[in-house]
Amino acid sequence: MKKLNILFLFLLVCTLWSCGKEENENLISPVKDGDVKESGWQYEPWSAPAHYTDAASDQYDSQVLMLSSDTLTAERWFKKIDVKPFATYKVTGFVKTEGVEGENEYSGAGLRLGKYEFTGDTIFKGDTDWTKVDMEFSTEMDDSFMLELLLGKRGQAKGKIYFDNFQIEEISAKELKPEITVNLDEKLDPMSPYIYGQFIEHMGKSIYGGMWAEMLDDRKFYYVPGTKKSPWETAVDTNLVSIDSSYSYSQGKLPVYQVENNLSLKQQKLALVSGKTYEGRLVFKGNGIKKVTIALNGNEESFDVSGSNFQKITFEFSSEETSDNGSLDITFEGTGKLTLAAASLMPNDNIKGYRPEVIELMKQLDAPIYRWPGGNFVSGYDWKDGIGDPDKRPTKFERAWNGLEYNDVGIHEFMELCEILETKANIAVNTGLGTAELAANEVEYFNGAASTKMGEWRAENGHPEPYNVKLWAVGNEMFGDWQLGHMPIEDYVKKHNKVAKAMWDVDPNIDLIAVGYPGKWNDMMYKNSAEYMTFISEHFYKQNWHAGGLLTHVNQMPEVIEAVAEEHRRARREIPGIAEKNIKIAMDEWNYWYGPHVYGLLGTRYFLRDALGIAAGLNEFSRQSDIYYMANYAQTVNVIGAIKTTKTDAWLEGTGLVLKLYRQEFGTQPVEFTGSPEPLDVSATLTEDGEFLTISVVNATHETQSLKLDGISESIATSGESFIISGENDMVFNDEENKERISISEAGIEISENAIEIPKESAGIYKFKVNK
Numbered sequence: 001m002k003k004l005n006i007l008f009l010f011l012l013v014c015t016l017w018s019c020g021k022e023e024n025e026n027l028i029s030p031v032k033d034g035d036v037k038e039s040g041w042q043y044e045p046w047s048a049p050a051h052y053t054d055a056a057s058d059q060y061d062s063q064v065l066m067l068s069s070d071t072l073t074a075e076r077w078f079k080k081i082d083v084k085p086f087a088t089y090k091v092t093g094f095v096k097t098e099g100v101e102g103e104n105e106y107s108g109a110g111l112r113l114g115k116y117e118f119t120g121d122t123i124f125k126g127d128t129d130w131t132k133v134d135m136e137f138s139t140e141m142d143d144s145f146m147l148e149l150l151l152g153k154r155g156q157a158k159g160k161i162y163f164d165n166f167q168i169e170e171i172s173a174k175e176l177k178p179e180i181t182v183n184l185d186e187k188l189d190p191m192s193p194y195i196y197g198q199f200i201e202h203m204g205k206s207i208y209g210g211m212w213a214e215m216l217d218d219r220k221f222y223y224v225p226g227t228k229k230s231p232w233e234t235a236v237d238t239n240l241v242s243i244d245s246s247y248s249y250s251q252g253k254l255p256v257y258q259v260e261n262n263l264s265l266k267q268q269k270l271a272l273v274s275g276k277t278y279e280g281r282l283v284f285k286g287n288g289i290k291k292v293t294i295a296l297n298g299n300e301e302s303f304d305v306s307g308s309n310f311q312k313i314t315f316e317f318s319s320e321e322t323s324d325n326g327s328l329d330i331t332f333e334g335t336g337k338l339t340l341a342a343a344s345l346m347p348n349d350n351i352k353g354y355r356p357e358v359i360e361l362m363k364q365l366d367a368p369i370y371r372w373p374g375g376n377f378v379s380g381y382d383w384k385d386g387i388g389d390p391d392k393r394p395t396k397f398e399r400a401w402n403g404l405e406y407n408d409v410g411i412h413e414f415m416e417l418c419e420i421l422e423t424k425a426n427i428a429v430n431t432g433l434g435t436a437e438l439a440a441n442e443v444e445y446f447n448g449a450a451s452t453k454m455g456e457w458r459a460e461n462g463h464p465e466p467y468n469v470k471l472w473a474v475g476n477e478m479f480g481d482w483q484l485g486h487m488p489i490e491d492y493v494k495k496h497n498k499v500a501k502a503m504w505d506v507d508p509n510i511d512l513i514a515v516g517y518p519g520k521w522n523d524m525m526y527k528n529s530a531e532y533m534t535f536i537s538e539h540f541y542k543q544n545w546h547a548g549g550l551l552t553h554v555n556q557m558p559e560v561i562e563a564v565a566e567e568h569r570r571a572r573r574e575i576p577g578i579a580e581k582n583i584k585i586a587m588d589e590w591n592y593w594y595g596p597h598v599y600g601l602l603g604t605r606y607f608l609r610d611a612l613g614i615a616a617g618l619n620e621f622s623r624q625s626d627i628y629y630m631a632n633y634a635q636t637v638n639v640i641g642a643i644k645t646t647k648t649d650a651w652l653e654g655t656g657l658v659l660k661l662y663r664q665e666f667g668t669q670p671v672e673f674t675g676s677p678e679p680l681d682v683s684a685t686l687t688e689d690g691e692f693l694t695i696s697v698v699n700a701t702h703e704t705q706s707l708k709l710d711g712i713s714e715s716i717a718t719s720g721e722s723f724i725i726s727g728e729n730d731m732v733f734n735d736e737e738n739k740e741r742i743s744i745s746e747a748g749i750e751i752s753e754n755a756i757e758i759p760k761e762s763a764g765i766y767k768f769k770v771n772k
Contacts, residue, residue, distance in 0.1 A: 041077050066160060084139065090169045190625065195628065204403070205637070215345045271324050278348060280316070294315050295327075358637060379431070380485075429473065431485070591655075706755045
């Protein structure tokens with residue numbers, strides 16, 4: 001997953017702009033000395049804020065937008081413009097510059113019309129008088145676009161640029177009457193079940209604070225209790241605390257106290273539920289410690305202790321109240337040295353360490369495969385840190401997301417999760433800071449016989465039989481400079497080949513996914529590493545701020561999925577030998593990624609419009625079934641997740657409802673259809689047994705649409721079932737207060753006059769029995 005490092009400075013809420021058919025619309029306010037921002041324009045610096053103005057124009061007696069900087073910068077005015085889908089428009093305006101210089105020969109000042117580039121991709125430099133610019137474009141499936149006025153186009157720039165009298169004119173608009181003709185006999189390649197894959201990464205509240213049931217933060221005392229970053233409170237002078245770095249008990253450094261009579265620790269803000277039982281343990285070494293008292297919200301138990309070695313105390317309490325501010329208190333009595341190693345507290349209804357309410361929702365998603373453990377995280381991860389007694393594993397500060405990695409969930413815990421969910425594992429190995437030897441040893445630990453060195457270690461840790469994991473990702477996003485261990489593609493192909501060879505030397509039966517990225521990176525991987533891959537990965541995330549309209553927002557997903565497929569088809573055409581290898585795409589990260597982050601780090605809240613986009617994405621995967629092997633929704637819990645949690649509750653986002661519904665009801669055998677479904681997004685499939693035709697329809701408009709079904713009346717029953725995901729409007733969301741603002745409704749459906757009615761702002765599967 002790519003880090004977003006751009007600072008978004010929004011100065012006002014964007015006002016939507018409606019465009020008339022018969023008249024031009026000024027995009028800049030014509031009122032002299034008025035406030036241009038009232039018309040919906042926003043200013044944004046992409047680097048350090050520079051200077052801007054909205055001064056009056058003598059030329060048109062209207063507002064002028066200006067961008068100005070005496071140092072290289074990137075900044076813009078921008079505005080979202082509503083348009084009609086499948087219409088043609090013309091945008092015109094005037095530009096003037098003073099002393100514009102770019103950081104290179106290709107950069108300067110200019111304009112951008114979203115994905116519609118101004119004719120000739122005009123770059124303005126130097127001093128220019130008022131110059132007219134114009135652009136005619138067709139909107140296709142978009143109902144909005146972003147007009148951007150830029151200082152710093154194709155690289156940073158400096159100087160002054162003025163913008164005036166921008167107008168939009170509708171040239172023509174197509175009348176949309178959605179209709180399709182389905183041909184049940186023209187079958188495409190079957191969809192891979194792995195299209196419904198999931199991805200979980202060690203970051204934010206995805207695992208810890210999400211699916212994992214541990215309630216204590218920093219349970220192995222990475223931060224000294226009582227210091228600013230520690231969640232543990234104590235009255236001890238922390239300057240007197242020493243550190244045991246001998247690793248004689250665990251792989252972590254442990255705090256050591258000189259106790260005089262007693263020492264108390266406390267962790268608060270624990271979420272307790274009345275009547276629920278909680279189990280815990282405490283690991284410590286206390287030479288001179290005679291008694292330990294442990295209390296949970298006032299319920300306490302005391303233990304007499306002795307000895308000078310590390311010891312473990314287990315305890316259990318039932319909560320008599322529901323509280324968001326429960327407290328675990330630990331008191332040591334005696335005189336001597338006390339070394340803290342670990343503490344733990346979990347509800348005793350956990351399922352092998354996982355939260356049962358989250359497990360239930362994960363079972364509803366029914367994902368056939370899970371990618372783990374990253375993500376950016378994997379490029380700094382040593383899998384050996386997650387092996388053995390969890391209390392002895394190190395807590396580490398991980399650099400990908402700047403958080404603590406407790407290493408409580410490692411290989412064995414993840415594979416137990418796969419067993420609970422009856423799903424398969426897709427393991428990513430570290431090709432960032434990691435080595436070929438590290439990756440090869442990991443393969444042997446997973447898949448080697450108990451007679452091998454790593455297999456013997458696995459058996460000692462409780463699993464004699466090999467896990468036999470088939471699918472492996474060789475690295476993550478190594479094309480990006482945000483990735484630990486990033487290197488140029490010329491060097492990376494050599495590392496990939498070395499790592500892949502080492503992995504195949506251990507187990508020649510595994511499948512390997514190489515790191516892909518459109519353009520030069522993919523070409524180099526194909527030319528140099530095709531012999532060392534089974535599949536090739538792609539990732540994408542789409543935002544909302546630059547899209548705006550519902551149809552445009554939703555259409556981002558199928559648009560990218562189709563474009564990535566075409567990118568690899570291009571490579572197959574241009575690079576000798578690649579077509580014959582039929583290396584399919586593993587889209588092992590895909591989703592929307594934008595705010596608000598309500599549920600911790602990247603804990604994005606999703607709206608109905610995002611659910612519709614995910615459904616449209618699944619439609620496109622079915623239409624591109626010949627080239628996609630896998631797609632992993634990123635991620636499962638909290639972090640841009642399909643499932644969201646509080647400390648004691650969990651629910652499905654609208655995106656999760658889509659994944660659940662389509663996994664259950666969408667057919668697996670795509671069939672050919674022709675016609676003009678616009679503005680609807682449509683896909684047609686047969687169920688695996690051939691008994692039912694399922695038509696998936698996403699209506700990303702604000703009106704009910706009628707979809708005509710031509711030439712199919714004799715082939716299917718006219719009565720069927722509908723499964724529709726919708727809500728009050730496209731911006732509703734599910735949360736802990738109302739888990740069903742977005743919901744699935746089931747009802748009968750009738751084909752009337754060869755058409756079915758498609759509700760506004762909905763994603764639906766319409767299921768009809770095939771006549772035999």
